[in-house]
Amino acid sequence: MDLIRMLDVDGLAHGLADMSMFPYFDVAHYVVSIMALREQPGVVEVSRRSPFACWFSSMLFCFGGAVLSGVMMAEPPIAPLSNSTAVLLASLIWYLVFYCPWDLLYCCAALLPFRLVLSGMKEVTRTWKVLGGVTQASGKYQDSLLVMIAIGWAKGAGGGLIANFEQLVRGVWKPETNELLKMSYPTKITLMGAVLFSLQHTGYLPLQKHHLMLFYTVFNVVNKSRIVITGSSSSPFALVESVIYRTLFSSSSIHSSSFTALNPDTKKAVANNQLRRYSDSTPSKEPGESRSPSLGSSLRGKKEDRRTAKTKEQEDNGCKKTD
Amino acid sequence: MDLIRMLDVDGLAHGLADMSMFPYFDVAHYVVSIMALREQPGVVEVSRRSPFACWFSSMLFCFGGAVLSGVMMAEPPIAPLSNSTAVLLASLIWYLVFYCPWDLLYCCAALLPFRLVLSGMKEVTRTWKVLGGVTQASGKYQDSLLVMIAIGWAKGAGGGLIANFEQLVRGVWKPETNELLKMSYPTKITLMGAVLFSLQHTGYLPLQKHHLMLFYTVFNVVNKSRIVITGSSSSPFALVESVIYRTLFSSSSIHSSSFTALNPDTKKAVANNQLRRYSDSTPSKEPGESRSPSLGSSLRGKKEDRRTAKTKEQEDNGCKKTD
Amino acid sequence: MDLIRMLDVDGLAHGLADMSMFPYFDVAHYVVSIMALREQPGVVEVSRRSPFACWFSSMLFCFGGAVLSGVMMAEPPIAPLSNSTAVLLASLIWYLVFYCPWDLLYCCAALLPFRLVLSGMKEVTRTWKVLGGVTQASGKYQDSLLVMIAIGWAKGAGGGLIANFEQLVRGVWKPETNELLKMSYPTKITLMGAVLFSLQHTGYLPLQKHHLMLFYTVFNVVNKSRIVITGSSSSPFALVESVIYRTLFSSSSIHSSSFTALNPDTKKAVANNQLRRYSDSTPSKEPGESRSPSLGSSLRGKKEDRRTAKTKEQEDNGCKKTD
Known part of the structure; x- marks a missing residue:
């Protein structure tokens, strides 16, 4: 009985690990990210006044992790732009979120069931991004746990960590707030993920990678769904x-x-x-x-x-x- | 008759394409750039209080494009400093513009005929810089039109795009303005050039490189001259x-x-x-x-x-x- | 008589040049740097509110030179994090300076004799850092005196040069001040060192490296001790x-x-x-x-x-x- 359950989890984990993020999960990530940008105060005005700055901000929301980890690893921060398909897809969604006739996309995606599904799918991409960062760092700095954590974190939560500079693109400057001074929930959960995947990668965490991927993804999706439904932003780590x-x-x-x-x-x-x-x-x-x-x-x-x-x-x- | 004219254009285009920017056109670029810096409010005070910050700002005005494209391509942003001749030339001009006895250089260069010639020559360097950026990007990312456009743009209009950080060197911080929020004429013309040269490079624009160089240069020089003479800053793209x-x-x-x-x-x-x-x-x-x-x-x-x-x-x- | 004295200096210089900075001098550098951070206004509050931002600021104070020179040379600015021992040592000292029971470490280190010794030892590390920067730059840009000076300076005085961005981590933004607008004593002395070591490296300064190291170190230590004892911050270069x-x-x-x-x-x-x-x-x-x-x-x-x-x-x- 236990064996079968184990096998099930194993099969599920393998299935998840083999899943491709492109195109559905990536699209969900772009939609949720750009909607998050649009819901910031003043952004709708910027989108009318300066579509280009709005587009650039959107791209930083979508690809901020790749840009930040690129800067930290001395790899071209322009690299995400070389993936034309991803950029065109994100640009299309940016256009639909901000300028769609009758605001169709935004209104639909803001409905609770859609928002729930999209947010859940976006959380799935987080696992892939954190893992990608850890793997990228381990390729350059074999034994360095700290670098792996830092790059995994940067890749998974880049948009939030570079928020000050993303805001600057839109003419907003809030030096008194940043994600290091007061971490938001996504930044915390990503840091935790980066630590876990780095420990797994170096062998300190006796767990197989696809199992960890499954557990981390499920934890993230469940938590995010709870936050979307209840609207509460209480961190599950508050006590710890x-x-x-x-x-x-x-x-x-x-x-x-x-x-x-x-x-x-x-x-x-x-x-x-x-x-x-x-x-x-x-x-x-x-x-x-x-x-x-x-x-x-x-x-x-x-x-x-x-x-x-x-x-x-x-x-x-x-x-x-x-x- | 048409053939001869065609040959003439071809010869002219070849002549232009083979022209060296060093030293005359580079000097014109430095003079115009550093004069533009000097004409910003508060810069003369900074040049008295802190010659070093003023020099650093001047270098960012002169080599901003190389610095920005370096950062974007993960190539050393310090590289322009390794071209000693260019840096010494720019430094000499910086010194003459700010501290020349009787302010000779500035007064002369600010006279309409000189300003016209220098501005025209500076516009010629823009063609070379944009083309250099597109070529540099295509060496690393063969098929990526977007990267070529971005690097060509950054190389040609770097000084404007990093203006926020250049101002920071002088102790000025204006987060509410930047070239992405509200593009100036040089930034727009450079973006257009970057798009054209990238399209030409990838074969989408059925035009030979030296012909495009000639047309783009002539367009730029004529437009800039019009702006210098009439003082109007109306963009030729306003309608489009x-x-x-x-x-x-x-x-x-x-x-x-x-x-x-x-x-x-x-x-x-x-x-x-x-x-x-x-x-x-x-x-x-x-x-x-x-x-x-x-x-x-x-x-x-x-x-x-x-x-x-x-x-x-x-x-x-x-x-x-x-x- | 003169020969013997010469031999003595030579022996001393060789001894100094062969000295390892790890662990004692590095520890002194970390202690003095993190104490300097703690003595800035508002930092103690930040250390209570957000230990992570405080830790990050401390690391920028300790490894700012490596981060800045990394960015300038397009080498990973994350690299200092890969030296786990150094980071753990600096983190331990950060913890003791900010959160030690009865504030033992800070109170002891702030006593004049200890402060004097620690400051002196920190000045010794400056020589090594400047020299390291010059050597690193000369490996990539053989003949470029300017690049050597810039990287040597960045490596030796990085914490000060990136102060604006280090402050931003703590939610402080002071655009009107920076080390380029108004250089502090450590920035000046480091610039002088970078110039001297670069001139020595390119052969323009007819002096052996270990002799220059000795002279520069002694000059720095003596000057710093004078400043610590008298509390005066008058620059020895004021007249020049x-x-x-x-x-x-x-x-x-x-x-x-x-x-x-x-x-x-x-x-x-x-x-x-x-x-x-x-x-x-x-x-x-x-x-x-x-x-x-x-x-x-x-x-x-x-x-x-x-x-x-x-x-x-x-x-x-x-x-x-x-x-």
Whole structure:
């Protein structure tokens, strides 16, 4: 019985691993990515004023991972443009999403059942992209786990990681936000995937590649579907993150330390920092809020939502990314 | 009679194609580029405060195309620095433009006849740069028309395309403007050249290379001379652009579409966008203004010039680029 | 007697040249670099809010030179990550500097004697990094002095040169300041080193490499120790810079020149510039202040320190870099 179930999983995993992303899954990726761009504030205006900048932004949303991993590996970031079929397909979808008569494509794809299916299919491509990045990195740097993780992550979540520069194309500059300062859910899940696939590749994770592909894909698709249906953006890692954060990074010792720094400037700067931190922490009542960046911010998010709905909404839109 | 004329054109085209850009045309390119830099607001102050930043900016104006195409092709962006003669020549001209006693060079070169000749010669170098970019790209990506166009464009109009980062060297940051959002005339003419030379290279354009070089060069020089003499910046493509824009990108359908998007945030964001677009479009009376970005903006430019001359002038200076 | 002394220097130089930077000097470099990051305003908050962004910034402080020279030479900027030992060592030090219980490491390292020793050791690594950059560049561009200087400089002072982008990781954007506009002491000394080592490499400087290494290292260590002890940041090149600046870049002729520019916009822009320059120069009483960027700014720095101590302190912290 167990053997048969095992065989089933194995067959399913092999089937998944042999599946081609082109054209259906790629199309889903382009549709979801370009719709995510369109839902950012100000983009519809840009699409009217400057179709070219809008197209370029769309391409960065679709191929951002390849561009970023190219830059990091000193391989031509222009390379995605050499795949004419993919670029023409993405351009066609860009055109339909932004300029389709009666806005047909966008309206259809925004319907819940379609959005659910497309988002699920897009999550499938993430597995392939992360794995592609890990394999590409391992070809150049055999034993380097860190490089594999970095390239796998960049390839899978490139659109989000280069968001600052993608926004610059559209004339928007938000230096105070980036995916390193405050990771979004897709960036986190991609980082986790990059770590797992790198560990599998170096043999530290006793799992076969197609099994890992299956598990990671199913986890992603299920989670994404939950997010699309419930609209909640609570991370499945919130608890783990919170524990790690409290254990490693919340030593309150820094407050009580007495500095004997050489430089009086330094002393003052640190004192100012402490003062500011103190005044910041005073009004916070929940211990979790100021401790865990993910847990805290999601809680805060919910509360503020009720208060300043409009501002928050704009912000959220600014951060919502599907890379 | 026709044959002789044909032979003449052929001989002329061959003569042009065999012409060396070094040193006279290169010098003209450096002079015009560095003068364009100097005419940007705030640059003279920077040249007094920090000669090094000024020199670096000048080099980006002169070699921006090589730097940008290097980055895009994963070839060393430092490479232009290895051509010592070119760098020393450009540096000498930088010095003379900014620090020459009695400002001799700038005053002379700014006289109409000299400016006309230098601008014309600079336009000749554009042909060589675009062609160089297309050839370089075709060496790496044989059949990829898109890569050829991109690299040819980057090589010919690099200074303009990296303007945001060139300005950053001088401590200026204008995220709201870039050449992708609103293309200037040199950027457009270079893009057109890159498309033509790429089509010629792949055989889609039934024209010999040296003939195309001659036609493109003559077109550029004539147009540039017209702009220098009349001071008008009306694009020769305004009509074509306007027609393309109206046909492809101005579907008013998006206004009337009824959204049934899953996400209420999206709905609101789109509604806001529509509202804003509506209120934007209300006061505009000319139909052409809001439709064509190029035609509209040039018309608007002329009207506003009379009203708020000073602000406009600063803006114009900020955008004037000769890359 | 002279011979023996000569032999001693030679032995010392050989000993220094054969010395390995790993692990002690590298550790000193990491400690000093990450402490310099921590002493920047707002970083302690970032380290609480987003440990990952803080870690990434720290890595850019530690390996910025390798990343920048990689980008410039079209070699993978991710390469430093492939040296796992170095990255783990730097990460450990990052953790101890920011999150150590009772802030032990930072408090100890900030004590004058330790800071003195660590700063001195860090300066020793500069020699190796500059030399490494020059050698790397000469491998690719044999005869190009300029490329050697640029890569040696980038490798030795990378952290400072990419400061704008390192700050962006932490959500800080200060476009008005960069190391090209106003060089800090470490950037200047590294540039000088890059010039010397490049001249030595190409044979223009009649000195043996290990002798130059010794002299440059001793000069750096002595100077840095002086700066750490006295707290003064007066450059040892201030006089030379001032002389060069007055000779080459302060031609007052530009004021008196009569422009006959074609473009009326240009004329106005230049006139505005002159006006602004005139109004700027009126209240300045010292002739040196507006002439020499280094001398002037250091004098100005001292005066303003007394007036607006707090603002200045923040600014200074913002500029203090140890790259």
